[in-house]
Amino acid sequence: MGRMTASSGRRVLLAAPRGYCAGVDRAVIAVEKALEQYGAPIYVRHEIVHNKYVVQTLEKKGAIFVERTEEVPPGNIVMFSAHGVAPVVHEEARQGRLATIDATCPLVTKVHKEAVRYASEDYDILLIGHEGHEEVIGTSGEAPDHIQLVDGPDDVDKVEVRDPSKVVWLSQTTLSVDETMETVDALKTKFPGLVSPPSDDICYATQNRQLAVKQMGAEAELVIVVGSRNSSNSKRLVEVAKLAGARDAHLVDFADEIDESWLEGVTTVGVTSGASVPEVLVEQVLEWLAERGYGDVELVRAAEETITFSLPKELRRDLREEAAALVAERGGSGTPVA
Numbered sequence: 348m349g350r351m352t353a354s355s356g357r358r359v360l361l362a363a364p365r366g367y368c369a370g371v372d373r374a375v376i377a378v379e380k381a382l383e384q385y386g387a388p389i390y391v392r393h394e395i396v397h398n399k400y401v402v403q404t405l406e407k408k409g410a411i412f413v414e415r416t417e418e419v420p421p422g423n424i425v426m427f428s429a430h431g432v433a434p435v436v437h438e439e440a441r442q443g444r445l446a447t448i449d450a451t452c453p454l455v456t457k458v459h460k461e462a463v464r465y466a467s468e469d470y471d472i473l474l475i476g477h478e479g480h481e482e483v484i485g486t487s488g489e490a491p492d493h494i495q496l497v498d499g500p501d502d503v504d505k506v507e508v509r510d511p512s513k514v515v516w517l518s519q520t521t522l523s524v525d526e527t528m529e530t531v532d533a534l535k536t537k538f539p540g541l542v543s544p545p546s547d548d549i550c551y552a553t554q555n556r557q558l559a560v561k562q563m564g565a566e567a568e569l570v571i572v573v574g575s576r577n578s579s580n581s582k583r584l585v586e587v588a589k590l591a592g593a594r595d596a597h598l599v600d601f602a603d604e605i606d607e608s609w610l611e612g613v614t615t616v617g618v619t620s621g622a623s624v625p626e627v628l629v630e631q632v633l634e635w636l637a638e639r640g641y642g643d644v645e646l647v648r649a650a651e652e653t654i655t656f657s658l659p660k661e662l663r664r665d666l667r668e669e670a671a672a673l674v675a676e677r678g679g680s681g682t683p684v685a
Contacts, residue, residue, distance in 0.1 A: 358643040359636055360567050361629075362559035362619035364652045368552030370452030371396045371623045373656040374429035375405070377450045380658060381426060382409050385667050390425040392416055392432065393481055395450065396623035397578035399600050416440055422674040424448065424666050429623075430481035431455040433488020446670035448661040454520050454550045455482055459489050461544050465515050466490030470542070471508040473497050475530050476519030480579055483519055499526065503533040515542040520550040521580035521622070523587060524557055551654065552622045553580050557587045559649035560619055564591025567617030569609055572598045573628050574621030581621030593617065601628065602635040616641055 367375075374395050381389045387409025394402050394412060402412060416439040419425045424446045427436065431451040440447045451459075465472050472494045476483040487494045497506060497516075508514045516534055518527050527549060535541045547554075564570060570588035574581025581598055588596035596617075599605055610616070616636060620629050633644065 356614055357641045358615050358645060359633065359641050360563040360615060360617045360647050361633070361644050362556065362563060362617065363646050363648040364552070364555050364559065364650060365620045366622070366624050366626050366629060368550065368622040369652075369654045369656045370429050370454060370550070370552075373658060374450040374452065375401060377448060377659050377662065378405050378410055378426060379408070380662055381424065381448060381666075384662065385424060388423070390419040390423055390445075391428060392419075392425055392436065393428045393430065394577075395426065395428045397430075397575050397581075398621070398623040398625075399575045400628055401623065401625060416443055416445070419443060419445055421445065422670045424670055426450050428481065429455070431459060431485035432481075433485050435488055436485075444670070444673040446661075446666040446673065448659050448666070450659055451485075452520070452550075453656050455485070457546075458486055458517055458520065458544075458548050461517055461548075462486055462489040462494060465517075465542075466493040469493075469513065471495070471510070471514045473506060473508075473514060473516045473534060473541075474518065475499075475516060475522065475527055477522075477579060480519060482521070482579075486517070486519075497530060497534065500530045500533045503530065503537055506534070506537065508538065511538045512540045514538050514540065515544065517544055518548040519579065520548060521553050521578075521583065522549055523583040524549055524554055525587070525590070526583075550622075552652065553583070555650040555652060556580070556584060556619060556622060559647055560584050560587045560617065561591045562649055563617040563619075563647045564588045564593045567615045568594045568613045569615075570596040570617035570619070571605065571609075571632060572596065572619055572621065573600070573624050573632055574598055575600055575623070578621045578623055581624070584619055584621060588617065599632070602631040605632070605635060607639070610639065610641075617647075 421444040426448040572584045
């Protein structure tokens with residue numbers, strides 16, 4: 348790391364892997380490429396990823412983040428975030444005469460396809476996830492008549508299905524692995540015929556980051572997780588750290604949010620970041636800690652990550668021309684940008 352120094356026994360355990368996963372990297376680059384190819388503005392429905400710094404940086408480059416598709420003027424380009432959207436949102440964009448770029452993480456798309464498949468086979472689908480999260484809203488929208496949300500083990504008692512022999516569970520991709528399996532175990536006790544998805548829904552990056560935190564949690568009195576409050580996978584890392592044995596764990600967006608009182612009696616600090624966090628924010632935390640005597644940094648490597656995803660196929664088309672054509676074909680005014 349180039350940070351090894353003689354010190355008073357204070358040290359930092361730095362998790363690896365940490366930060367951007369392949370889906371986040373793809374989504375952020377997609378916004379940047381769209382701005383380069385088509386010029387500003389590029390509208391993005393919801394935050395492209397759940398990170399305050401990333402959103403602010405892209406806004407400065409010309410991205411406009413909106414909560415509803417209807418906020419985008421006709422004839423413009425709208426991008427769907429990495430969390431995915433329901434089919435009704437695609438229809439809203441079509442009706443609104445918008446060209447679209449779908450930056451949904453391929454691992455989220457996989458869960459969407461599973462939901463469609465099991466709904467077509469008339470299964471009751473139990474979606475393990477957090478109510479109100481964009482990913483859950485998008486997945487539920489694929490088969491609203493077949494999906495019911497299970498928000499943790501405490502929700503299991505109220506679950507009712509039409510046929511206990513035709514029930515399957517799916518999950519939000521950014522959950523705590525341990526809590527999800529606790530929920531699954533409770534569901535299997537209630538529904539012994541419960542079917543599992545053909546492959547794990549919790550994404551590889553979420554699992555790897557949790558594994559690294561588990562390894563450091565037993566040694567670190569304090570774990571600092573860099574990430575935003577609305578990032579599900581970042582919040583789960585705080586929970587995992589405490590369960591792994593850390594005396595204390597906190598979520599911060601930036602280094603200046605760290606409270607020096609957290610360091611009282613602490614010799615070992617664990618540092619990691621959520622899957623939507625750029626490395627520059629981790630570097631700032633390490634610098635902040637080094638200034639306070641925690642300059643000895645040891646890497647805790649839980650896994651190697653080599654997965655990459657290709658950019659959305661829509662970036663290979665002339666979307667400005669396509670958006671203008673939509674306005675011309677369907678009539679009405681718009682504000683397409685040349």
